[in-house]
Structures are given as structure tokens and as C-alpha cells.
Amino acid sequence: MAATQDMKGKGEGGDQNFDYMFKLLIIGNSSVGKTSFLFRYADDAFTSAFVSTVGIDFKVKTVYKNDKRIKLQIWDTAGQERYRTITTAYYRGAMGFILMYDITNEESFGAVQDWSTQIKTYSWDNAQVVLAGNKCDMDEERVVSVDSGRLLAEQLGFEFFETSAKDNINVKQTFERLVDLICDKMSESLDADPAVTTGAPTAKLTDSAPPLQQPGCNC
Amino acid sequence: MGLKFSQPPSSPFKAPGFLSSFRRASSRQPSFNPPLQSLHPSIFSTLRRPPAVKPGDFIPLFSDCVSAASSRTQEYLGFQDPEDKFHPSPETLTQVPSAPRTFQKHVSLNMADAFSCTAMTPEQRVLLGADWVWALLEKPTKTPKVQIAVQVLHLPRRKEAEPTEAPSSDSRSESVQMARLEGGHRSVQERLVDFCSSVGKDCYALFLFFGRKNDRENVYGVLSNNFEAAVGKCSKIDRTLIENFFKGSRYLHTCSFIVIVLIKCLKKSFTGDVMNNASAFNVK
Numbered sequence: 001m002a003a004t005q006d007m008k009g010k011g012e013g014g015d016q017n018f019d020y021m022f023k024l025l026i027i028g029n030s031s032v033g034k035t036s037f038l039f040r041y042a043d044d045a046f047t048s049a050f051v052s053t054v055g056i057d058f059k060v061k062t063v064y065k066n067d068k069r070i071k072l073q074i075w076d077t078a079g080q081e082r083y084r085t086i087t088t089a090y091y092r093g094a095m096g097f098i099l100m101y102d103i104t105n106e107e108s109f110g111a112v113q114d115w116s117t118q119i120k121t122y123s124w125d126n127a128q129v130v131l132a133g134n135k136c137d138m139d140e141e142r143v144v145s146v147d148s149g150r151l152l153a154e155q156l157g158f159e160f161f162e163t164s165a166k167d168n169i170n171v172k173q174t175f176e177r178l179v180d181l182i183c184d185k186m187s188e189s190l191d192a193d194p195a196v197t198t199g200a201p202t203a204k205l206t207d208s209a210p211p212l213q214q215p216g217c218n219c
Numbered sequence: 220m221g222l223k224f225s226q227p228p229s230s231p232f233k234a235p236g237f238l239s240s241f242r243r244a245s246s247r248q249p250s251f252n253p254p255l256q257s258l259h260p261s262i263f264s265t266l267r268r269p270p271a272v273k274p275g276d277f278i279p280l281f282s283d284c285v286s287a288a289s290s291r292t293q294e295y296l297g298f299q300d301p302e303d304k305f306h307p308s309p310e311t312l313t314q315v316p317s318a319p320r321t322f323q324k325h326v327s328l329n330m331a332d333a334f335s336c337t338a339m340t341p342e343q344r345v346l347l348g349a350d351w352v353w354a355l356l357e358k359p360t361k362t363p364k365v366q367i368a369v370q371v372l373h374l375p376r377r378k379e380a381e382p383t384e385a386p387s388s389d390s391r392s393e394s395v396q397m398a399r400l401e402g403g404h405r406s407v408q409e410r411l412v413d414f415c416s417s418v419g420k421d422c423y424a425l426f427l428f429f430g431r432k433n434d435r436e437n438v439y440g441v442l443s444n445n446f447e448a449a450v451g452k453c454s455k456i457d458r459t460l461i462e463n464f465f466k467g468s469r470y471l472h473t474c475s476f477i478v479i480v481l482i483k484c485l486k487k488s489f490t491g492d493v494m495n496n497a498s499a500f501n502v503k
């Protein structure tokens with residue numbers, strides 16, 4: 001299971017002091033606001049200048065959930081087509097995706113289905129996805145209604161938020177929800193087959209379980 | 220050239236005289252004419268145009284970008300520090316070429332195309348092996364037509380062109396360490412070549428050598444969209460391989476070679492490799 005490989009508990013590089021590491025990816029058309037969204041979440045900053053991402057980049061952020069330190073390695077992918085080879089190479093091993101469109105850009109919404117197919121093609125089956133309709137601060141220029149966003153999310157089986165990196169709306173919530181979904185999914189997998197995660201007990205992050213010595217996943 | 224360049228929100232170069240204060244007394248004008256060229260008046264000289272820019276005429280502008288960046292870097296490297304107290308970080312040095320205003324990100328030009336120069340984040344520098352990326356953009360879509368991913372290989376203290384800041388507990392250095400793990404065993408040169416080949420033949424890798432031993436003030440470069448071809452001939456793409464391109468003058472081109480490549484790429488006749496061999500150049 002791809003998750004266990006990324007949940008090795010104690011990482012090799014950098015700050016070793018964490019319980020879990022989740023690999024997350026932000027995907028979607030160019031200019032929908034992926035970099036801005038990550039910038040807002042990790043650094044609480046926003047700039048209106050547009051510098052299209054070259055290839056791929058990432059940031060690290062640590063969050064806490066029931067006394068567990070979860071390190072999020074958040075990959076910011078370039079939306080431009082020319083980088084598709086390099087970005088899809090990072091889908092493997094990702095436990096969660098934020099699939100983003102821009103509520104003022106019909107084309108970016110139309111592309112959501114294709115991005116979803118990319119996830120199915122390149123990532124592992126249990127990867128969790130949140131659909132984010134970004135730039136909700138620009139309501140006057142809205143071309144995608146909240147309802148059509150929600151409906152599409154339902155059809156694809158994704159959670160849904162409308163967000164704004166600019167006004168800091170639902171940014172933290174989107175990440176937190178994704179982390180919750182990943183934790184739930186992992187607990188499910190553990191309940192179904194504890195052996196898949198190197199024999200770790202099925203304690204859940206949602207319980208206030210004591211810290212475990214085993215390197216396996218137990219959320 | 221009557222062009223407007225947007226100022227970056229903040230920049231280490233904003234401080235008045237950041238670079239000029241290091242300028243030598245006999246500061247040279249940016250020169251685009253290496254000795255080779257003055258011996259043989261060549262087609263390269265035609266690339267130097269009068270300042271008037273016609274719409275769509277990106278060549279002089281690009282020349283100026285390259286020229287300005289290299290001359291700034293040369294000034295910087297030629298600076299004599301009388302007390303030897305000046306120790307720029309590798310990061311500062313890699314920012315130098317993007318300092319001139321002509322390089323500012325997504326410069327909007329009065330022509331059909333636009334250039335951009337994007338400085339990579341420390342993580343990207345490790346992951347992709349690039350220090351910065353030049354691109355010629357298509358106007359309506361702003362998608363790059365041609366890109367040149369640049370890796371700077373001059374820094375005496377910088378091994379393998381990776382950031383070498385002392386490890387600290389902040390998240391930045393932590394993420395740089397993580398990025399190194401992602402890179403696996405590939406050399407930073409291989410990472411750049413892999414990145415360019417993953418994008419396609421319109422993405423060139425340019426290795427720039429600043430301040431080589433015994434020749435500190437010159438800038439050397441090797442440019443190709445086909446470095447991966449070297450893998451068949453030798454097992455590994457590394458610094459030694461890149462430096463080998465400088466042996467033998469038959470590969471020596473002027474810096475304007477980059478411009479020639481761009482022209483070739485823009486012409487519809489462009490069908491794949493512009494160069495089967497990498498091309499080295501030298502700016503004096």
C-alpha cells in the first residue's frame with residue numbers, strides 16, 4: 001500500500017520529529033491559484049503577481065491532530081501542459097489531492113474531469129480528493145455557480161469547498177478536511193486488514209491513543 | 220528601448236548601489252563582442268541592433284538580457300575585496316543574473332512575445348537542478364514557446380550546485396533536505412537534463428560557469444536540448460562531463476548563440492534537435 005511507504009513515522013531528512021508524513025498534491029489548470037493557495041496556507045501571505053510555476057515545487061507544514069504531529073509535504077504542481085510528464089510522476093505515493101479550479105474561469109472548471117482522470121491513472125486507489133473552487137472573493141466575475149461545483153464534486157465522489165487564497169477563505173479548512181479524510185481512510189484500511197501497515201495496532205487518530213513505538217500507520 | 224519594466228515588490232537589489240558599490244573603478248560596458256567576433260565579423264554582429272525595437276523584434280532585447288546579466292555577474296565576480304570580508308552566499312550569487320530590471324519576471328513588452336525569467340525556489344533548485352528559467356512566452360496564452368533552464372556552476376563553495384547552507388531547524392532547510400532525498404542519486408546536472416528532457420525539445424539546459432579557475436572574469440556556457448544523448452557515451456552526466464565541452468575550440472560559440480537557437484526554434488522549420496552536439500560559448 002502506497003500510504004505506508006510515506007507514513008514511515010520517522011523521516012530520514014530534516015526534522016525527524018513527527019509521527020506521520022502525508023504527501024499532498026495541488027493540481028488544476030494554470031492560474032487557478034494553486035501556488036497562492038499553498039502560499040496562504042504555509043506562509044499566510046498573498047501576492048497578486050502571477051508567476052506561473054515551473055515544473056513542481058513543494059512546501060512543508062506540520063499540523064497536529066490528537067497529539068500527533070503530522071508533517072504535510074505539499075506539492076505545488078505546474079498547471080501548464082508542458083510540465084505534465086514531470087508533475088504526473090509525483091502523483092504516485094500522494095495520499096491526498098486538492099483539485100482546484102477558478103470560479104471565474106469556465107475552462108478550468110471544464111478541465112476538472114480530466115484532472116480527476118489523471119488522478120485515477122497515476123495515483124493509488126485510496127488517494128483522497130477535495131475539489132476547491134478558488135477565487136470565491138471575485139463573486140462579480142463568477143461564471144461557475146456554487147451548485148455546479150458541488151454537484152460535480154458529488155458526481156466525482158470528492159469533498160467540496162469554495163475558497164479564496166486572497167481573502168483567506170476556507171484555505172485551512174480545505175487542508176484540514178483532506179487530512180481528516182486521509183486519516184479516516186487509513187483507519188478503514190487498518191480495520192479491514194491490519195497487516196497492511198506492518199502490523200500496527202488499529203488505534204485511530206480520532207481516539208486519544210497513546211503514542212506508539214511502531215513505525216506503522218495508526219491514524 | 221522605451222520598455223516598461225515592473226519593479227519587484229522586494230528585492231535585495233533594491234538598495235541603491237547594491238551592485239554598483241562593488242563595481243571596479245574601470246568598470247567595463249557590457250560587451251557582447253568576444254574577441255573571436257572582432258577577428259571575424261560575423262552574423263552575430265548583425266544581432267546588435269540600434270535601440271529602437273520593432274514589435275516582435277525580441278532579438279536585441281534577449282541579447283541585452285544575456286549581456287546585462289553576464290556583465291553584472293562579471294562585475295560582481297571581478298570585485299576585489301581589499302579586506303576579504305565579503306562573503307556572498309551561493310543564493311545571492313545565483314540571484315545576480317536575474318537582478319537587472321530587464322530580467323524581471325514576466326516583463327511585459329511592446330511586442331507579440333514576452334520574456335520571463337523565473338528564479339527557482341531553493342527546493343526547485345534541488346529538485347529540478349535549475350537556478351532560474353528564461354522563457355519566451357506566447358502572448359495570449361503566456362505559455363512558453365522556448366525555455367532555457369540555467370544552472371550556475373561557478374561557486375567555489377558550492378558543491379554540486381546545491382544550496383549548502385548550514386543545516387538548521389527551520390522548515391526551509393528541512394524542505395531542502397527533503398528535496399535532496401527526492402532527487403535520489405542523480406547529480407544535480409542530471410536533474411537539470413532530466414527536467415529539460417521531460418519538458419521537451421523546446422526546453423534547453425544551459426550550464427553557466429562563472430569564475431573558473433585562472434579565468435575568473437569570463438562566463439562560459441554549454442547549451443543543449445540533447446544532453447541526454449551523452450548518457451550513451453559515458454555513464455553519468457556530471458560537472459566533469461559538462462566541463463569537457465570546453466576542451467576543443469570547435470564548440471566555441473559566442474553568447475549570441477542562444478539567440479540563434481531561439482530564432483531557429485521560432486521558425487516553423489524547427490523540427491527537433493537544433494544541436495546534436497552541445498554547444499559551448501564564452502563571454503569575454
Ligand SMILES: Nc1nc2c(ncn2[C@@H]2O[C@H](COP(=O)(O)OP(=O)(O)OP(=O)(O)O)[C@@H](O)[C@H]2O)c(=O)[nH]1
Pocket residue numbers: 028029030031032033034035036037047048049050051052053054077078079080134135136137138163164165166167
Ligand atoms: N482574486 C483572487 N486572485 C487569486 C486568488 N488566488 C490566486 N489569485 C491570483 O491568480 C493568479 C494565479 O495564481 P497562481 O497561484 O500563481 O496560479 P497557479 O495555479 O499556481 O498557476 P500555475 O503555476 O501556472 O499552474 C495570481 O495573479 C494570483 O494573485 C484568489 O483567491 N483570489
Ligand SMILES: [Mg+2]
Pocket residue numbers: 034035036051052053076077078079
Ligand atoms: Mg503555480
